[in-house]
Amino acid sequence: MKALLLIDIQNDFLPGGRLAVPDGDAIIPLVNALQPLFDLVVATQDWHPVGHQSFASSHAGRTSFEQIDLHGLPQVLWPDHCTQASPGAELAPALRTARVEAIFRKGTNPEIDSYSAFFDNGHRKSTGLADYLRGRQITEVYLAGLAGDYCVYYSALDALAAGFTTFVITDATRAISAGGFAAALSDLEAKGVHLLASPSLLGTEFSA
Numbered sequence: 001m002k003a004l005l006l007i008d009i010q011n012d013f014l015p016g017g018r019l020a021v022p023d024g025d026a027i028i029p030l031v032n033a034l035q036p037l038f039d040l041v042v043a044t045q046d047w048h049p050v051g052h053q054s055f056a057s058s059h060a061g062r063t064s065f066e067q068i069d070l071h072g073l074p075q076v077l078w079p080d081h082c083t084q085a086s087p088g089a090e091l092a093p094a095l096r097t098a099r100v101e102a103i104f105r106k107g108t109n110p111e112i113d114s115y116s117a118f119f120d121n122g123h124r125k126s127t128g129l130a131d132y133l134r135g136r137q138i139t140e141v142y143l144a145g146l147a148g149d150y151c152v153y154y155s156a157l158d159a160l161a162a163g164f165t166t167f168v169i170t171d172a173t174r175a176i177s178a179g180g181f182a183a184a185l186s187d188l189e190a191k192g193v194h195l196l197a198s199p200s201l202l203g204t205e206f207s208a
Contacts, residue, residue, distance in 0.1 A: 003138040004038040005117060005159075006031055007145030007152050007173075008046050009095050012081040012088035019081040021147045021174045025092070030172045030198055031144050032096045037201055040101055040136050042129070044117045044151070046082035047089060047105035054113040055080045073122055075113060082107070104129050115151045118158035130162040140165045144172035149180035156193050167194045169201070 012018040014025045035041050048054070056064040056077035064079045082089040091097060104127050106114035114120040118129050133141065141164040143156050152173050159166040168188060175181030189195055 001039045001137045002037075002140040002142060003040040003042060003133055003136070004031075004034060005141055005143045005145070005155065006041065006043040006095070006100070007117060007143060007155055008044055008082075008147070009092050009145050010045060010082055010088065011090050011092060012046075012086075013146040014092055017081070018079050018088050021176055024146050024174045025094070027144065027146075027172050027174055028092055028094045032094075033202060034142075034144065034169070034172065034198060035096060035099045038142065040133075040138060041099045042132075043091065043095075043097070043100045043103045044129075044145075044155075045089060045091065045103055045105045046107045046114075046151075047084050048080075048082050048107045049110045050083050052080075052083075052107065052110050052113075054078055054107070070113075071111060071122075073112070075121075084108075102132065104132075116154040116158045117151070118155060118162060121154075130158075130164075133164065138164065140167065142167045142169055144169045146174055148173040148175035149177055149184045150175075153184040153188065156188050157191070160191060160193055165194070166192075167196055169198055170195050171197045 013021045051058055056062050057080055062077050066077045068075050112120045141159045143152050156166050156168050
């Protein structure tokens, strides 16, 4: 059984959003076309409380994209984004959600960030996603979404560690940094994550 994980396809990560991923909206027609190929489709949402400690605005004198130590973990400071119940936290309007069976929200603890769909950054608490997938007899996990060098990357690592055969659909994700994404994909492949492009799933006739 195969699951498609749609990672953080939210307004704040699209062009014009608070933490826009370059060309992030380009993946939406593709992930919409991919959904019917899977036994299960699950989405994630960054869902931060106001004043989250990953926000640069929560640290006097700090600016976005600086790195600090936050409770013993390295933390990039981000612009305020995906605050709970805000328009920016909503899934992209063009994203088809009829086949999305469940949405897992992450980053809800104000003291720790959560890039991965499976755990917070310190692996202190689980989102319950791995158990949910196992309960649905899922053995293969395919990831698409935003951003490839952060939330998709860490979600793929945790999916692999949880025992799922793990794939990243490379053309169905976009990254904050092209260099960061290249390094992330290289690391994932070295650790046993499979990289593939959507034509191998959809056939070459699909065009966004």
